[in-house]
Amino acid sequence: MIFGATGDLANRKLYPSLYKLFEKGNLSDKFAVIGVARRPLTNEEFQENIKKSVKSSIQKEDRIDEFASHFYYHSHDVTDSNSYAVLNNLANQLDSNYDLQGNRIFYLAMAPEFFGTIALHLKEDGLTNVSGFKRLVIEKPFGHDLQSAQELNDQIRTAFSEDEVYRIDHYLGKEMVQNIEVIRFANAIFEPLWNNRYISNIQVTSSEVLGVEERGRYYEKSGALRDMVQNHMLQMVALLAMEPPIKLTTEEIRSEKVRVLRALRPIEGEEIKEYFVRGQYDKGTVEGTQVLGYREEQMVNPESNTETYVAGKLMIDNFRWAGVPIYIRTGKRMDAKSTKIVIQFKDIPMNLYYSPEETLNPNLLVIHIQPEEGITLHLNAKKAGQNIAATPVKLNYANRGIDGLNTPEAYEKLLFDCMRGDATNFTHWDEVALSWSFVDKISDVWENQKAENYPNYNAGTMGPREADELLEKDGFHWWPIS
Numbered sequence: 361m362i363f364g365a366t367g368d369l370a371n372r373k374l375y376p377s378l379y380k381l382f383e384k385g386n387l388s389d390k391f392a393v394i395g396v397a398r399r400p401l402t403n404e405e406f407q408e409n410i411k412k413s414v415k416s417s418i419q420k421e422d423r424i425d426e427f428a429s430h431f432y433y434h435s436h437d438v439t440d441s442n443s444y445a446v447l448n449n450l451a452n453q454l455d456s457n458y459d460l461q462g463n464r465i466f467y468l469a470m471a472p473e474f475f476g477t478i479a480l481h482l483k484e485d486g487l488t489n490v491s492g493f494k495r496l497v498i499e500k501p502f503g504h505d506l507q508s509a510q511e512l513n514d515q516i517r518t519a520f521s522e523d524e525v526y527r528i529d530h531y532l533g534k535e536m537v538q539n540i541e542v543i544r545f546a547n548a549i550f551e552p553l554w555n556n557r558y559i560s561n562i563q564v565t566s567s568e569v570l571g572v573e574e575r576g577r578y579y580e581k582s583g584a585l586r587d588m589v590q591n592h593m594l595q596m597v598a599l600l601a602m603e604p605p606i607k608l609t610t611e612e613i614r615s616e617k618v619r620v621l622r623a624l625r626p627i628e629g630e631e632i633k634e635y636f637v638r639g640q641y642d643k644g645t646v647e648g649t650q651v652l653g654y655r656e657e658q659m660v661n662p663e664s665n666t667e668t669y670v671a672g673k674l675m676i677d678n679f680r681w682a683g684v685p686i687y688i689r690t691g692k693r694m695d696a697k698s699t700k701i702v703i704q705f706k707d708i709p710m711n712l713y714y715s716p717e718e719t720l721n722p723n724l725l726v727i728h729i730q731p732e733e734g735i736t737l738h739l740n741a742k743k744a745g746q747n748i749a750a751t752p753v754k755l756n757y758a759n760r761g762i763d764g765l766n767t768p769e770a771y772e773k774l775l776f777d778c779m780r781g782d783a784t785n786f787t788h789w790d791e792v793a794l795s796w797s798f799v800d801k802i803s804d805v806w807e808n809q810k811a812e813n814y815p816n817y818n819a820g821t822m823g824p825r826e827a828d829e830l831l832e833k834d835g836f837h838w839w840p841i842s
């Protein structure tokens with residue numbers, strides 16, 4: 361059951377991903393989807409929407425009619441038990457028609473204010489009373505701060521146990537985010553160096569060219585800290601910093617990630633200025649087009665104090681990472697859409713190849729998450745010619761996916777994982793709670809102190825100047841992302 365079946369996420373991501381799973385044979389023909397949303401629609405109209413959504417993102421759709429025939433629609437009132445009873449009847453009927461063995465997945469792809477209500481109704485109105493498995497997939501935002509996340513979690517947990525809850529962080533479905541562990545734990549050359557003796561700093565950038573688009577209402581209350589740092593950025597940091605798990609099981613991996621978040625140094629009060637920079641975009645030129653400043657966007661307060669950019673320095677106080685800054689930055693309306701991780705290794709003890717024109721570059725391992733996927737290792741090698749001089753060289757690996765085609769969309773992988781009951785690439789409650797408690801300390805201060813310098817970066821740039829200073833005072837600089 362997909363709650364929010366007429367919404368943007370369902371249309372843009374979920375239906376095309378389900379179609380790909382179906383086409384590849386990863387979804388047998390024993391499946392049925394009930395689209396649940398408020399507006400009245402017939403099954404036929406809903407199936408037409410499904411076809412449209414699939415066709416708009418996939419070129420090859422040979423089996424589209426067969427696929428769409430598995431979709432049913434229920435016009436729903438989220439607060440009305442009678443509506444849940446009708447939904448349950450439909451689900452029971454489909455269960456026997458398609459031989460589903462009492463297995464149900466409930467996907468909440470809708471406004472977060474209803475998450476708790478729906479979960480409670482699912483239980484009280486008998487929808488979770490099944491003979492097979494029941495799973496709840498829940499989209500972000502998972503709460504607005506620790507307290508609201510805790511309340512939401514309590515509501516959900518009355519109907520589902522922790523191992524039945526699949527909290528989506530779509531970054532965990534990205535191929536190269538999943539590759540972080542493999543690069544680290546399947547190569548003899550990195551793991552011995554992966555610590556404060558050899559790494560000088562790590563930089564994680566996730567920049568976007570888009571602004572807030574039509575999401576002003578949500579974003580005004582969220583800002584980049586809650587929208588990106590609490591989830592995607594901290595998840596990437598946890599994967600980069602975790603200890604090797606004993607085994608590749610869900611519990612082992614998650615518990616190592618939790619340990620990183622527990623070791624994350626809390627930044628609070630006056631310290632925030634030292635460790636974090638916030639920004640808000642002004643008008644500017646993005647990819648050749650003039651765009652509005654954040655305060656001129658729809659549904660945005662003309663004096664908004666909301667940050668559209670965050671840069672920060674994280675410290676992980678454990679044996680492996682003591683003293684190694686992990687810099688993160690993310691923002692809207694920057695000059696490129698790019699997610700990249702740069703691991704900067706410490707300089708060698710002595711440079712034998714000093715020349716006035718060229719200094720020796722530090723070794724960098726760059727993990728390209730998107731749009732390109734791959735790895736680049738920056739080394740130094742001999743400059744061709746008579747002199748023994750060093751010059752930078754790059755070893756590049758471009759990830760071309762399994763068949764030379766694009767790698768599967770994050771949602772395709774995550775939906776498949778959920779169907780198979782693999783929760784590894786979903787966030788555990790402990791991770792959510794720890795990241796909120798880290799982020800809350802910063803947002804409490806930012807919300808109560810107006811940023812006098814907003815807007816402080818032009819659209820189409822890499823963010824405010826203070827973000828450069830954050831690294832410069834430690835003797836570093838941001839490595840370019842392109």
Ligand code: BG6
Binds near residue numbers: 500530568588699
């Ligand atoms: C979402 C945020 O979680 O991630 C959006 O709510 C953001 O504001 C998006 O644009 C970025 O995802 P991606 O996959 O495009 O990097």
